[in-house]
Amino acid sequence: xxTDELVSLLAANAAPVDRHAVSRRLGLALAWxxxxxxxxxxxxxxVRADLGQMPLVPMFWLKLAFPACLAAAGxxxxxxxxxxxxxxxxxxxxxxxxVLLVWLMAGQALVNATPAQRPALVFGTTWASCPFGIALxxxxxxxxxxxxxxxxxxxxxxxxxxxxxxxxxxVGAFAYAFHCTEMTAPFLAVWYLAGMALPAMAGxxxxxxxxxx
Amino acid sequence: xxxxxxxxxxxxxELRLKKLLLQGLxxxxxxxxxxxxxxxxxxxxxFRRRLFQxxxxxxxxxxxxxxxxxxxxxxxxxxxxxxxxVHAIARYKLMDLLRARMSHExxxxxxDDELEVFGVSDADAADARRDLGRLLARLPDRQxxxxxxxxxxxxxxxxxxxxxxMSESAVKIGVHRGLKALAARIKGSL
Numbered sequence: 057x058x059t060d061e062l063v064s065l066l067a068a069n070a071a072p073v074d075r076h077a078v079s080r081r082l083g084l085a086l087a088w089x090x091x092x093x094x095x096x097x098x099x100x101x102x103v104r105a106d107l108g109q110m111p112l113v114p115m116f117w118l119k120l121a122f123p124a125c126l127a128a129a130g131x132x133x134x135x136x137x138x139x140x141x142x143x144x145x146x147x148x149x150x151x152x153x154x155v156l157l158v159w160l161m162a163g164q165a166l167v168n169a170t171p172a173q174r175p176a177l178v179f180g181t182t183w184a185s186c187p188f189g190i191a192l193x194x195x196x197x198x199x200x201x202x203x204x205x206x207x208x209x210x211x212x213x214x215x216x217x218x219x220x221x222x223x224x225x226x227v228g229a230f231a232y233a234f235h236c237t238e239m240t241a242p243f244l245a246v247w248y249l250a251g252m253a254l255p256a257m258a259g260x261x262x263x264x265x266x267x268x269x
Numbered sequence: 270x271x272x273x274x275x276x277x278x279x280x281x282x283e284l285r286l287k288k289l290l291l292q293g294l295x296x297x298x299x300x301x302x303x304x305x306x307x308x309x310x311x312x313x314x315x316f317r318r319r320l321f322q323x324x325x326x327x328x329x330x331x332x333x334x335x336x337x338x339x340x341x342x343x344x345x346x347x348x349x350x351x352x353x354x355v356h357a358i359a360r361y362k363l364m365d366l367l368r369a370r371m372s373h374e375x376x377x378x379x380x381d382d383e384l385e386v387f388g389v390s391d392a393d394a395a396d397a398r399r400d401l402g403r404l405l406a407r408l409p410d411r412q413x414x415x416x417x418x419x420x421x422x423x424x425x426x427x428x429x430x431x432x433x434x435m436s437e438s439a440v441k442i443g444v445h446r447g448l449k450a451l452a453a454r455i456k457g458s459l
Binding site: 065066068073138 | 306354441
């Protein structure tokens with residue numbers, strides 16, 4: 057087949073394209089991933105017993121806002137990374153800012169505490185299981201996002217995979233906050249971030265292998 | 270953010286091609302045909318200068334890139350300049366080829382050649398070594414027939430559905446998956 061023939065073949069088979077194909081695909085993946093995270097939460101961990109009192113506690117909202125902000129920035133990053141030639145650009149600020157804020161809050165909490173209290177602030181009681189709990193809850197979103205990106209065109213597969221992993225991690229962390237009883241900023245700054253970093257690293261490794269087109 | 274083109278000729282090419290692509294994405298088959306036809310020589314010129322060690326591979330890479338542009342056309346954003354999008358796809362396929370041929374060569378990539386995509390036009394199409402026609406013939410019927418009928422006879426989806434006994438959505442899915450499978454088989458034959 058010469059190139060002219062290929063061109064007429066392709067032009068004959070060109071249906072009109074949905075303008076919002078990328079957002080639709082990613083949005084759907086995010087929805088399924090969130091649903092999966094919620095289901096896994098109910099099955100594997102259950103919500104915390106005192107959830108009814110949480111809406112009055114500011115730290116509870118921080119535990120939700122932190123991953124939510126990262127998820128929003130992560131979604132923008134993933135959408136850009138799924139298109140050839142689009143640089144993520146200012147999204148790094150969107151990702152860095154929530155992290156910086158939480159670290160500042162953590163730093164302030166540590167400074168205000170006595171040296172004896174600090175380890176408890178950072179480690180709490182569940183520091184060993186928390187990151188893995190978040191990583192587990194991120195699996196549905198991870199799978200869904202990778203599926204979505206396979207139908208798109210990421211030209212930097214490692215970065216795109218990392219972005220998808222981070223977004224999945226943020227979904228997992230958001231869900232996990234409904235179970236986790238740790239309420240200190242230092243814990244959040246270290247262990248929630250670790251929990252989101254795990255799927256991000258997995259995404260960076262799997263991206264070049266799975267996201268080819 | 271708009272890039273200021275170093276060469277106004279590149280800018281004219283970009284504008285003309287972008288207009289054709291946008292019309293094509295809306296469903297104008299003639300405009301889309303013109304877009305792909307005009308794109309080919311630019312891709313050829315771009316690759317010829319970068320594949321001076323393997324001139325026989327150029328036409329295959331042009332075809333593979335056209336197929337990729339077609340299969341991924343839903344990832345083009347209207348407010349995005351066309352040049353970076355095409356360049357990213359071309360470069361991605363070029364890197365795949367270089368990776369397959371010689372892992373060392375892939376590291377030597379000129380950084381600032383993005384705006385050159387629409388710079389050199391090479392209309393002299395060599396024969397492709399890899400025969401896409403043969404790869405197409407090896408697709409399963411449910412993918413190959415819709416593609417071939419729509420192209421050969423210019424039939425609509427409804428007419429192809431009646432002729433082959435497939436449902437209309439099966440015809441559309443057959444075309445979509447068939448062209449993706451074709452792209453995957455090219456990678457397999459590298």
